[in-house]
Amino acid sequence: MRAIKAGGTLGKCVFCSHTLSETKDLRNKHAKIKAGKWICGACLLDLKEASFEVFFAYEEEEAEYRRKLVKKAHKKGGIVFLYIDDNSVQYVKNQREFNDWPGKRAVKDKLVRILFQNLK
Numbered sequence: 179m180r181a182i183k184a185g186g187t188l189g190k191c192v193f194c195s196h197t198l199s200e201t202k203d204l205r206n207k208h209a210k211i212k213a214g215k216w217i218c219g220a221c222l223l224d225l226k227e228a229s230f231e232v233f234f235a236y237e238e239e240e241a242e243y244r245r246k247l248v249k250k251a252h253k254k255g256g257i258v259f260l261y262i263d264d265n266s267v268q269y270v271k272n273q274r275e276f277n278d279w280p281g282k283r284a285v286k287d288k289l290v291r292i293l294f295q296n297l298k
């Protein structure tokens with residue numbers, strides 16, 4: 179999200195229709211742009227609880243997904259690895275599959291980190 183810059187183009191809050199200006203109050207000073215639409219600071223603050231709920235639920239779902247992949251690798255063999263740039267986790271059946279993609283070079287270049295491996 180982008181913040182208002184001095185002299186920048188201002189608009190209206192997409193939720194409450196408040197016209198944004200460069201004043202220092204909550205609505206204006208903390209306004210952000212998301213997907214080309216302005217959201218004023220007051221509306222962002224109203225979204226706080228919902229945002230935290232989504233954040234914690236998402237973190238929990240991701241942790242559960244990782245646990246499932248590690249359990250699968252533990253049981254059937256395989257490698258669970260993390261793409262560092264977007265924090266996503268993947269599973270491959272064996273070393274050959276890992277070498278095809280993403281490959282050992284990705285580990286060396288720190289693009290990927292192996293979280294768990296069980297090579298049978």
Ligand SMILES: [Zn+2]
Nearest residue numbers: 191194218221
């Ligand atoms: Zn608003």
